[in-house]
Amino acid sequence: MSAPTLSHLLDEAPRSRFHRRAVVISGMGFFTDAYDLFVIATVAILVKTQWHLSTTQTSWVTGSAILAAFFGALVFGRIADVVGRKTIYTTVAAIMIVGAVASAFATGFVFLVVARFLLGLGIGGDYPVSAVLMSEYSNRKDRGRLVGLVFSMQALGLIVGPLVALILVGSGISSDLTWRILLGLGALPAASVLYLRARMPESPRFQARVRGDTERAVQQLQAFAEGAIEASNVVVDQTRHMGLRQFLCNRKMLTLIAGTAGTWFLFDYAYYGNTLSLPSILKQVSPQAGTETKLAWSLGLFVVFALPGYLLAVARMDRVGHRRLQLIGFSVMTLCFALLAAIAGLTSTAAAFLPIFGLSYFFIEFGPNTTTFVMPSEVFPVSQRTTGHGMAAGIGKLGAFIGVFLVPHLQNSIGLRGMLGVAAGAAGLGYLLTLVLPEPSGRSLEEVSGEDDHVAGRCEPGIEAIPA
Numbered sequence: 001m002s003a004p005t006l007s008h009l010l011d012e013a014p015r016s017r018f019h020r021r022a023v024v025i026s027g028m029g030f031f032t033d034a035y036d037l038f039v040i041a042t043v044a045i046l047v048k049t050q051w052h053l054s055t056t057q058t059s060w061v062t063g064s065a066i067l068a069a070f071f072g073a074l075v076f077g078r079i080a081d082v083v084g085r086k087t088i089y090t091t092v093a094a095i096m097i098v099g100a101v102a103s104a105f106a107t108g109f110v111f112l113v114v115a116r117f118l119l120g121l122g123i124g125g126d127y128p129v130s131a132v133l134m135s136e137y138s139n140r141k142d143r144g145r146l147v148g149l150v151f152s153m154q155a156l157g158l159i160v161g162p163l164v165a166l167i168l169v170g171s172g173i174s175s176d177l178t179w180r181i182l183l184g185l186g187a188l189p190a191a192s193v194l195y196l197r198a199r200m201p202e203s204p205r206f207q208a209r210v211r212g213d214t215e216r217a218v219q220q221l222q223a224f225a226e227g228a229i230e231a232s233n234v235v236v237d238q239t240r241h242m243g244l245r246q247f248l249c250n251r252k253m254l255t256l257i258a259g260t261a262g263t264w265f266l267f268d269y270a271y272y273g274n275t276l277s278l279p280s281i282l283k284q285v286s287p288q289a290g291t292e293t294k295l296a297w298s299l300g301l302f303v304v305f306a307l308p309g310y311l312l313a314v315a316r317m318d319r320v321g322h323r324r325l326q327l328i329g330f331s332v333m334t335l336c337f338a339l340l341a342a343i344a345g346l347t348s349t350a351a352a353f354l355p356i357f358g359l360s361y362f363f364i365e366f367g368p369n370t371t372t373f374v375m376p377s378e379v380f381p382v383s384q385r386t387t388g389h390g391m392a393a394g395i396g397k398l399g400a401f402i403g404v405f406l407v408p409h410l411q412n413s414i415g416l417r418g419m420l421g422v423a424a425g426a427a428g429l430g431y432l433l434t435l436v437l438p439e440p441s442g443r444s445l446e447e448v449s450g451e452d453d454h455v456a457g458r459c460e461p462g463i464e465a466i467p468a
Contacts (some may be wrong), residue, residue: 027153034157065120072124077390095122104184264396273403307364329367
């Protein structure tokens with residue numbers, strides 16, 4: 001038998017303690033993202049009253065981190081393909097710590113928006129690096145599950161966020177101290193893994209295929225994985241280069257960017273817009289409900305619907321198929337939002353609204369909230385993988401930013417049902433755009449991206465293969 005390549009060893013390696021460790025270390029960035037996603041809605045209500053903010057100013061408080069995530073994903077995603085994943089992996093964690101702490105000590109509206117923008121740069125940069133690192137560490141059979149587990153740390157953040165907010169709001173401490181504690185606690189997850197991230201090895205596929213150093217990639221991975229991956233007489237993976245201009249001019253790559261970025265944009269518009277507006281949505285559904293009651297309902301939505309959706313997605317996505325799961329999620333989201341928009345009685349009482357809205361949350365997680373994160377880490381070639389994922393994540397966050405500003409205005413101008421109708425349309429378009437993407441489940445990264453096609457003489461224009 002011929003000697004294996006490093007990529008083959010990684011594709012066929014069993015799950016190990018190394019993989020579990022990488023999931024936790026990478027996932028803490030998404031815990032921070034989800035925790036911050038929820039608590040900022042509560043914080044915005046408190047600072048709006050304290051600082052007498054306008055609706056537009058309040059939207060900037062909630063949306064500045066999301067806008068920054070757009071830039072952070074694009075910039076750090078590109079840099080990670082140039083200098084390596086590991087350096088950016090640590091850098092973005094440090095930025096998140098500084099941004100969260102600075103937010104807690106904000107003295108006014110501008111200070112808070114700037115601090116939140118800094119936090120968002122780190123969060124945005126964490127998307128492509130954490131996803132791609134986990135994807136490139138993973139084996140072929142379990143890649144969706146492992147990358148999905150990284151993202152599923154969001155579920156813990158969605159639960160811890162309202163739980164902490166509920167405790168602080170009900171504790172009787174001042175509202176000024178409450179929102180500062182809520183924001184400051186966002187620094188803890190990133191701080192807890194900063195040192196561990198610094199010790200992680202560089203992506204072995206990047207090390208071997210882009211830098212041409214297979215021997216170092218094997219040594220680093222074996223040392224950190226404590227022997228979980230056995231390697232001897234490894235065939236050197238060929239070094240491949242695709243420049244940024246070539247990447248952006250390649251028809252196949254442009255289709256993949258449109259599919260991954262477009263679906264993420266449409267999904268994040270509906271998801272972030274609805275989630276960050278959840279307090280005002282629940283207020284319209286049940287005007288008599290107090291702040292603590294609405295926090296309890298939000299917590300219930302995440303525990304009863306969102307968390308099981310995350311868990312089932314992680315458990316089943318490699319069998320169901322990543323593309324197929326995204327299609328299922330978008331279709332049920334469309335149906336739920338359309339029902340709420342079409343039938344007036346469903347938005348007039350919490351008892352009617354919460355089960356259907358909650359069902360949409362289940363299929364958000366058992367669907368595009370997980371898969372829009374996973375698939376961009378699989379479909380692009382290694383030399384442009386974080387660049388491609390960064391584009392998808394960044395454009396997704398741009399959709400989220402638009403949703404944060406547009407959803408409250410839509411709710412005021414065309415009502416809750418009208419706003420949900422727009423969300424149904426976005427989910428329906430997401431379903432259609434998913435159809436342009438390939439099915440990555442069960443296939444090697446090299447097969448999905450087509451970066452090894454040159455071996456059979458099928459290299460697309462713009463891919464240059466250079467023997468290492």
